[in-house]
């Protein structure tokens with residue numbers, strides 16, 4: 190049996206004396222699409238960056254497809270927040286997607302025919318193959334997000350990490366991206382996505398992980414009907430509109 194795409198076990202992360210994550214345990218199976226939700230400062234980005242190997246846990250272990258450390262990072266496709274990317278850089282869509290392969294290429298190696306073929310496949314996956322030669326600055330927000338997903342997919346990862354992919358996008362664009370993520374999961378990709386779109390996550394992510402420093406709940410979205418869990422994770426009262434947005438009553 191092949192190893193799970195992600196196993197996080199008892200992970201703790203601190204920034205100096207500030208404890209950002211405590212005893213986080215989480216496993217994903219192949220083909221799962223999991224929403225990671227929690228309030229501002231809950232530790233979502235910290236968890237993604239720790240899985241990526243950018244941050245080192247003070248305790249616990251992380252395995253991606255059964256391996257850890259640098260080998261684990263090579264198995265991950267990462268979709269950063271859109272505003273973390275330099276969109277005014279004068280490069281083509283294809284060049285951005287190609288940059289997803291760079292970590293796998295030895296320094297100085299020129300792109301080969303199979304690299305271009307991998308880029309084309311990834312762009313076709315996100316329905317952006319028609320825009321291969323366009324300059325990235327010309328793209329809409331939704332198209333930019335698709336290009337970032339293609340860049341993450343090009344290395345055929347065991348795990349896709351998405352950091353708030355919906356920020357600043359309109360509802361129809363968000364719906365199309367949810368369709369894309371659902372299709373990717375149905376095709377065997379494994380996705381862990383942080384988001385503040387609670388209503389969308391409740392409707393479209395089959396499984397939700399609620400986090401605030403530690404995992405507060407981990408269940409199919411439709412099973413998260415206990416208002417207390419949402420209230421304590423987000424630190425809100427029974428009168429909060431958050432409860433209506435996730436479809437529960439206090």
Ligand SMILES: Nc1ncnc2c1ncn2[C@@H]1O[C@H](COP(=O)(O)OP(=O)(O)OP(=O)(O)O)[C@@H](O)[C@H]1O
Nearest residue numbers: 204207208209227228229230231232233234235236
């Ligand atoms: N580089 C850093 N140095 C010190 N503290 C940090 C750093 N990055 C994050 N933190 C702190 O760690 C905690 C978790 O932050 P993190 O960015 O992971 O939360 P988040 O859930 O992604 O928040 P948001 O939804 O606002 O993006 C917060 O208290 C934050 O202030």
